[in-house]
Amino acid sequence: MKFSRVYMLCIVAFLAVVFVAEYRMPRRFNWHPSFSAKSTQPFGSQLFDSVLKATLPNGYQVTRQTLYQLEQADTTRRQTVLVVAEHLYNLENIDVKTMLRMAERGNKIILVAHGFSSQMEDTMGVYATTDWSSEPMQMGLAQHYKRDSLILWKRYGTPYWSRTFMLYPQLGSRHLLEDFDLDSIEGTSEEKVTTPSKTVKRDYRVLAFSPKSDAWMMAVDFPIGKGHVFLASTPLLFTNYGILDDEGRDYVLRILNEVKDLPVVRSTAYLPTRDDAVEGSPLRYFLTHRPLRWALYLTMLTCLAFLLFTARRRQRAVPVVKSPEDRSQEFVALIAGLYEQRRDWRDLTLKKFTYFAEELRRLLNIDITDTVEDNQNIPLLAHAVGMHPDEVASLLSDLRRLHLDESQITRKAMETYVNQMNEITKRIR
Numbered sequence: 001m002k003f004s005r006v007y008m009l010c011i012v013a014f015l016a017v018v019f020v021a022e023y024r025m026p027r028r029f030n031w032h033p034s035f036s037a038k039s040t041q042p043f044g045s046q047l048f049d050s051v052l053k054a055t056l057p058n059g060y061q062v063t064r065q066t067l068y069q070l071e072q073a074d075t076t077r078r079q080t081v082l083v084v085a086e087h088l089y090n091l092e093n094i095d096v097k098t099m100l101r102m103a104e105r106g107n108k109i110i111l112v113a114h115g116f117s118s119q120m121e122d123t124m125g126v127y128a129t130t131d132w133s134s135e136p137m138q139m140g141l142a143q144h145y146k147r148d149s150l151i152l153w154k155r156y157g158t159p160y161w162s163r164t165f166m167l168y169p170q171l172g173s174r175h176l177l178e179d180f181d182l183d184s185i186e187g188t189s190e191e192k193v194t195t196p197s198k199t200v201k202r203d204y205r206v207l208a209f210s211p212k213s214d215a216w217m218m219a220v221d222f223p224i225g226k227g228h229v230f231l232a233s234t235p236l237l238f239t240n241y242g243i244l245d246d247e248g249r250d251y252v253l254r255i256l257n258e259v260k261d262l263p264v265v266r267s268t269a270y271l272p273t274r275d276d277a278v279e280g281s282p283l284r285y286f287l288t289h290r291p292l293r294w295a296l297y298l299t300m301l302t303c304l305a306f307l308l309f310t311a312r313r314r315q316r317a318v319p320v321v322k323s324p325e326d327r328s329q330e331f332v333a334l335i336a337g338l339y340e341q342r343r344d345w346r347d348l349t350l351k352k353f354t355y356f357a358e359e360l361r362r363l364l365n366i367d368i369t370d371t372v373e374d375n376q377n378i379p380l381l382a383h384a385v386g387m388h389p390d391e392v393a394s395l396l397s398d399l400r401r402l403h404l405d406e407s408q409i410t411r412k413a414m415e416t417y418v419n420q421m422n423e424i425t426k427r428i429r
Contacts (some may be wrong), residue, residue: 004170007309011302018298022291030288033086033236035271037062042241045266051243052264056256059263066269067098067109078227080108080259082266084238085363088113088120090270096123112232114173125202126176126231128415144325145170147247152208152219152254165251171242173233178220207255208232219255232256305319345414346402347427353399356421363428368396385427 033043040046045055045062053060065073070081081102088111096119099109116126147166206228207219212340219232232255242248256264286292360366364384366377378396382389397416402409 011305015298017402019291022294025290033239035084035086035268036246036264037236037268040240043236043239045239048238048243049238049266052266054257056254056260056264058261060266061264062266064269065267067095067102067267069269070265070267071098071102073138075105078106078262080110080262082112082238082264084108084112084235084266085233085270085271085272086113087115088270088274089115089117090272091120093119096120099229100224102119103227103286108228108230110230110232110255110259110261112235112238114233114235116231124229124231126220128286148210150208150210152251163250165208165247167210167234167237167247167251169244171234171248172210172218173237175272176220176231176233177293178235207258208251212363221258228258230255315366343408343411344409345409345411349399349402349409349414349417352418353403356425359425360428373399381424385424387424387427392424393423 003405030041031043032041034041034045036044037049038044038045038046049060061194063070067081067083070079091265099111100123103109111120120126145168148169150165150167152163152165202222202224205221205223207221209218219230219234222229222231232238234251236242237245237248237252242252286296339345357368360368362379364381364382367373368377369379370377374393374396378389378393382392385392395417402417
């Protein structure tokens with residue numbers, strides 16, 4: 001026993017030292033862009049989604065459905081579909097065609113990424129790429145990188161004036177429109193169709209661009225039919241980091257102000273990994289947090305050590321002792337037989353009355369043996385069991401008279417009294 005106590009004290013002391021050391025260590029962030037709805041890391045989207053859900057007037061939700069699935073779910077509903085990913089190279093022809101059909105009917109599509117697929121380049125005349133790596137982003141944003149200007153133009157019909165935001169150019173792509181002219185914020189892009197020699201001009205309007213930086217962070221609006229397709233090259237601003245940065249938050253909310261008249265749905269179907277499903281695992285949650293991960297490891301080691309130290313049997317095997325049988329029914333049958341032989345129906349009825357009074361005292365807090373409180377107890381009991389107060393009063397009067405009178409009663413009278421008391425108890429339960 002003494003050895004076990006010392007062993008447990010050593011384990012507790014060791015765990016305390018480990019937890020204190022882990023608690024005092026600086027927190028390390030994961031700067032890999034996941035855009036996960038459950039991630040609290042800088043480039044996750046838990047805080048981003050919660051802010052938009054509380055801010056957008058017509059509602060905001062996150063779904064795993066693709067553009068095609070959203071269109072097939074309800075072709076009459078007008079909504080805004082937001083797709084944010086580091087790269088959208090996985091957009092297929094069916095996704096692009098669905099996007100154009102939805103925009104024709106009055107929906108609004110917002111695609112935010114560093115790069116787009118070749119189908120998007122052929123259809124919208126856009127091209128976006130980046131040379132920046134997100135892994136050293138923490139060190140770069142804190143020490144080396146400098147903010148640059150991003151101009152957001154005033155849009156006709158909105159109460160906001162043009163504004164210059166100071167943002168890190170490393171959060172954006174190098175190009176979005178190859179033929180963009182700084183002297184004009186409006187232009188056209190070429191859409192290649194099935195015939196190689198035929199092209200279609202698409203009008204566009206630049207919402208935001210960075211005139212000085214090598215990385216032209218841009219946001220472009222393509223009016224299509226009754227709706228719009230918005231393309232932006234700053235996906236890292238549509239994250240927890242962007243919503244916590246003062247300049248980034250204002251820029252994101254100004255961009256989303258363009259679609260505030262419709263409910264917004266953010267699709268995570270185009271993310272390269274199923275981050276939402278992975279982070280939903282309880283074990284994954286423990287493993288992604290360093291203190292919890294070490295606590296899990298130490299718990300497993302402690303259990304293993306416990307098994308090793310207690311594997312040897314320390315005493316003889318305890319023999320199996322048969323549990324005593326329940327003979328209460330035999331006892332009841334024996335007592336009933338004695339009363340049957342003596343034909344003492346009065347005493348049996350009084351025994352039942354005693355248990356009946358105790359049951360009412362326990363369930364309803366009513367003492368029927370106290371005749372002084374009859375004016376209060378009888379109506380309460382009658383109301384609880386759904387009987388007329390006169391019936392209850394008559395039964396109690398007969399039972400009390402039987403207690404005072406020593407003369408015997410018949411078996412039939414005993415059964416009547418017992419059945420009436422059982423009926424009252426049954427109604428209470």
